[in-house]
Amino acid sequence: MQTEFDQLSAVKDYYGKVLQSKADLKTTACCAAESLPAHLRKIAGQLHEEVTSKFYGCGIPIPPSLDGCTVLDLGCGTGRDCFILSKLVGSEGHVIGVDMTDAQLDVAHRHLAQHTKDFGYTQPNIRFVRGFIEDLKSLDIADNSIDVVVSNCVINLSPAKDRVFAEIFRVLKPGGELYFSDVFCDRRLPIAARDDAVLLGECLGGAMYTEDFRRLMAEVGCKDHRTVSSTPISITDVAIQNKIGQAKFYSLTIRAFKLPLEDRCEDYGQVAYYRGGHEESHQGFLLDDHHFFELNRPMLVCSNTADMVQKTRYAKYFEVIGHQETHFGLFDCGPSPADSVNSPAGACC
Numbered sequence: 001m002q003t004e005f006d007q008l009s010a011v012k013d014y015y016g017k018v019l020q021s022k023a024d025l026k027t028t029a030c031c032a033a034e035s036l037p038a039h040l041r042k043i044a045g046q047l048h049e050e051v052t053s054k055f056y057g058c059g060i061p062i063p064p065s066l067d068g069c070t071v072l073d074l075g076c077g078t079g080r081d082c083f084i085l086s087k088l089v090g091s092e093g094h095v096i097g098v099d100m101t102d103a104q105l106d107v108a109h110r111h112l113a114q115h116t117k118d119f120g121y122t123q124p125n126i127r128f129v130r131g132f133i134e135d136l137k138s139l140d141i142a143d144n145s146i147d148v149v150v151s152n153c154v155i156n157l158s159p160a161k162d163r164v165f166a167e168i169f170r171v172l173k174p175g176g177e178l179y180f181s182d183v184f185c186d187r188r189l190p191i192a193a194r195d196d197a198v199l200l201g202e203c204l205g206g207a208m209y210t211e212d213f214r215r216l217m218a219e220v221g222c223k224d225h226r227t228v229s230s231t232p233i234s235i236t237d238v239a240i241q242n243k244i245g246q247a248k249f250y251s252l253t254i255r256a257f258k259l260p261l262e263d264r265c266e267d268y269g270q271v272a273y274y275r276g277g278h279e280e281s282h283q284g285f286l287l288d289d290h291h292f293f294e295l296n297r298p299m300l301v302c303s304n305t306a307d308m309v310q311k312t313r314y315a316k317y318f319e320v321i322g323h324q325e326t327h328f329g330l331f332d333c334g335p336s337p338a339d340s341v342n343s344p345a346g347a348c349c
């Protein structure tokens with residue numbers, strides 16, 4: 001089995017030398033299956049073609065309500081998501097992009113000044129840093145200093161995912177949010193597949209088995225994470241199909257909060273209302289794949305969901321009726337049947 005150094009070196013070579021653009025990918029795992037919503041598409045349209053053509057992602061890990069936030073992007077690559085986030089956080093916000101591949105960061109740095117000017121800023125609100133997502137402390141990212149951590153199809157590439165998630169929850173502020181897209185698998189892959197340079201570079205070899213991800217999150221103190229979206233990944237390359245056998249892969253977007261939540265959904269008779277006020281969510285607010293809050297319509301919620309919308313930056317958009325005083329037992333807060341097989345189960349996902 002490869003050492004951590006060997007795996008990181010293989011990833012750096014794949015993204016620094018093998019891949020010159022998205023056209024060089026052998027699968028769709030590292031290509032976003034979802035279309036950017038209109039407000040993000042407008043921002044992305046302002047980005048330089050080199051930034052977008054050499055960016056590899058599997059989702060849209062850009063949550064709402066980011067004005068004034070400090071956002072950390074793990075594995076920022078050429079900076080596409082960082083530049084979009086730069087516009088969304090505004091002049092009072094800040095974005096930190098971390099990546100270990102010089103060739104990717106060179107692209108990001110090359111276009112930083114122009115995008116700063118295009119967005120109407122007098123100085124950059126993005127800082128691109130060369131480093132490892134497993135060791136954010138060495139990059140002087142302090143405890144409880146980040147409002148939102150995002151990542152787009154990168155954590156699967158890490159040989160030490162336990163350290164990545166431990167670092168994420170170290171740097172997040174209380175009530176802060178992790179919102180990331182990545183490739184997941186329905187089983188543990190054999191060592192040969194995990195060590196294969198092509199499978200690793202194509203975001204398949206390091207894909208997280210959904211149950212191992214659930215256990216890992218619990219170990220770092222996150223007892224409830226939510227699946228926002230799930231998309232099957234099609235493998236059409238015959239050579240890759242032969243290497244992975246019957247394993248099934250999915251691109252999932254996950255959100256979690258740094259909150260003291262319970263490991264099951266508990267019922268305290270609470271009701272939540274989305275009262276509006278977010279300009280991109282006029283008619284409702286999507287929390288996860290089974291919680292869409294229609295504007296002004298009451299929704300019975302478990303205590304974890306209540307805390308997610310009233311003890312985070314989303315509180316200004318919600319009204320929660322009731323307290324966690326009288327307990328009524330477990331809350332029926334499971335996923336929709338169509339998503340239950342493929343979604344990594346947290347307390348309420």
